[in-house]
Amino acid sequence: MAIFEKEPIFIPKLQDQKIFEAGFSFPAVLMDASHVIWRPKAAKKVKESAGVFIVDPSTHCMLFNEAKGKENFKKLSYPADVQPEKIYSDSSFRRENVIIPAVDNQVKMGADIIIAPYFFAMDTDDIKFGINISMIAETIRYVEEKGIDKPIFVKIQIGNNVLCRPSIVNYIVDRYRDDFSDKIGGYFISFDELDCKNATEDTLGGLAYMSFQLSEGKNVIIQRIGPFGEIISSIGLTGFSSGLGDGESLVVKNLEKSPQGWSNKVKKTYIPEVFDKVNDEIVKKIGYKCSCAACQGSFPVGEQAKKQHFVHRKMEIMDALSKLDRPQKIALMEEKLTKAIKLAETYNRKFAIDLKTIHLKRWLNVLQLAKNWSYEKDDDELDKLLQDLEK
Numbered sequence: 001m002a003i004f005e006k007e008p009i010f011i012p013k014l015q016d017q018k019i020f021e022a023g024f025s026f027p028a029v030l031m032d033a034s035h036v037i038w039r040p041k042a043a044k045k046v047k048e049s050a051g052v053f054i055v056d057p058s059t060h061c062m063l064f065n066e067a068k069g070k071e072n073f074k075k076l077s078y079p080a081d082v083q084p085e086k087i088y089s090d091s092s093f094r095r096e097n098v099i100i101p102a103v104d105n106q107v108k109m110g111a112d113i114i115i116a117p118y119f120f121a122m123d124t125d126d127i128k129f130g131i132n133i134s135m136i137a138e139t140i141r142y143v144e145e146k147g148i149d150k151p152i153f154v155k156i157q158i159g160n161n162v163l164c165r166p167s168i169v170n171y172i173v174d175r176y177r178d179d180f181s182d183k184i185g186g187y188f189i190s191f192d193e194l195d196c197k198n199a200t201e202d203t204l205g206g207l208a209y210m211s212f213q214l215s216e217g218k219n220v221i222i223q224r225i226g227p228f229g230e231i232i233s234s235i236g237l238t239g240f241s242s243g244l245g246d247g248e249s250l251v252v253k254n255l256e257k258s259p260q261g262w263s264n265k266v267k268k269t270y271i272p273e274v275f276d277k278v279n280d281e282i283v284k285k286i287g288y289k290c291s292c293a294a295c296q297g298s299f300p301v302g303e304q305a306k307k308q309h310f311v312h313r314k315m316e317i318m319d320a321l322s323k324l325d326r327p328q329k330i331a332l333m334e335e336k337l338t339k340a341i342k343l344a345e346t347y348n349r350k351f352a353i354d355l356k357t358i359h360l361k362r363w364l365n366v367l368q369l370a371k372n373w374s375y376e377k378d379d380d381e382l383d384k385l386l387q388d389l390e391k
C-alpha cells in the first residue's frame, strides 16, 4: 500500500501548528524530534492535521558541539559528550544509545514512519558513510525484533561535492539501493551547502540522477531545498520538504558553531512565476499580483501572509503535477521554466532590474537530460534476466 496519498507532494517542515490555522491540510508533515519534545501540544495538533506525520530523529546533531548542547536536543536521551570513536567502533553501544532512543522516540511521538538514525558524512570516504550503512541494518533488526509495524526510511545526508562525480553517485546509489531494497520504504536526501541557484549543471544533474535511480519502487524526498524542489519532483520523485519560506538549505558548519552577529536580512517574497525569491522593493516595482487565497489579487504583506502564499503556491503546483504521468510532469515544468525565463527577461527590460535567469536555463537542461533516463539494473539482476531469457 502506498504510504503517501499521491505524488509528488510538498512536505512542510514545521516547528508549530500555526499554518493549520489558515485552513491548510497536508498529505505529510515533518518535524524535528527536538521540536516535538519542545512543543508536545503543538506537535499533537500537527500530527492530527497531517496525513503522514514524520519525525526526524536528528541523530546527526550528537556529533556537533553547538547542536548537541541545545536544551531540547538534550531531552532526546542520546548520549551526552560521547567520543565519536565509541559510536563508530562499538555496535552494542550504538544500539543502546543511538538506535533504540532514535526509534523509540519516533514511536512515542506518534510518527507514522521510522527514519533510521544517521550521521552527516562529508563524502563516501568519511567513516560515517559506512557507519550509516551499518545503522540501517541495525535499525531494521531492532524494528523487526520489537514488532514495530511502520515503514522504515533511510536518510542520506552528505556533502554536496559527491554530486558532480558520477562514479561516486553510482556508488552511493548501489550501496543504499541494493543492500536493503526489500526492507525500506524510501529515502530522505539532503546535501550540505547545496545552493541550487548557483550549483553547476553537473551538480544538479548528479542530484537528479541519484534521486531518480533511488526512486525505483521507493519514495524519494529531497529535504532542505528551494524552488528546484518542485522542478526535480517532476522526474518521478515523491516530493520535497522545506520550511515555509526560510532556511531551505542545510549548513552543517552552523551545527558546530552558530554564525555570530546579526545579518541584515533583505525582505523577500517568493514569486513562483520566476522560481525565485525576490526583493520586496522589486515585488512592488513590477506590480506583482497573485491570485492565491492569501494574496487575493495583490501581493503578500507580512510574514504570515508570505508563508501562506508560499504554501498555497507550492501545493498548487504539486497538485497539478500529481495528476500527470512522468513525461507530462516534465513537460509541464519545462513549460513553466521557459515562461519564467521570458517573464524575468521582460521584467528586466521593462523595469531596469536584474532578475537572474542563468539558473533557470541550467534547470531546464537538467530536465532535458532526465527525460530519457531509465532505472539501471545491477549486474546480478542482469545476469538473472539473461538466465530467465535463456530458459
Ligand SMILES: [Zn+2]
Pocket (backbone or CB within 6 Å): 290, 291, 292, 293, 294, 295, 296, 300, 309, 310, 312, 313
Ligand atoms: Zn499568493
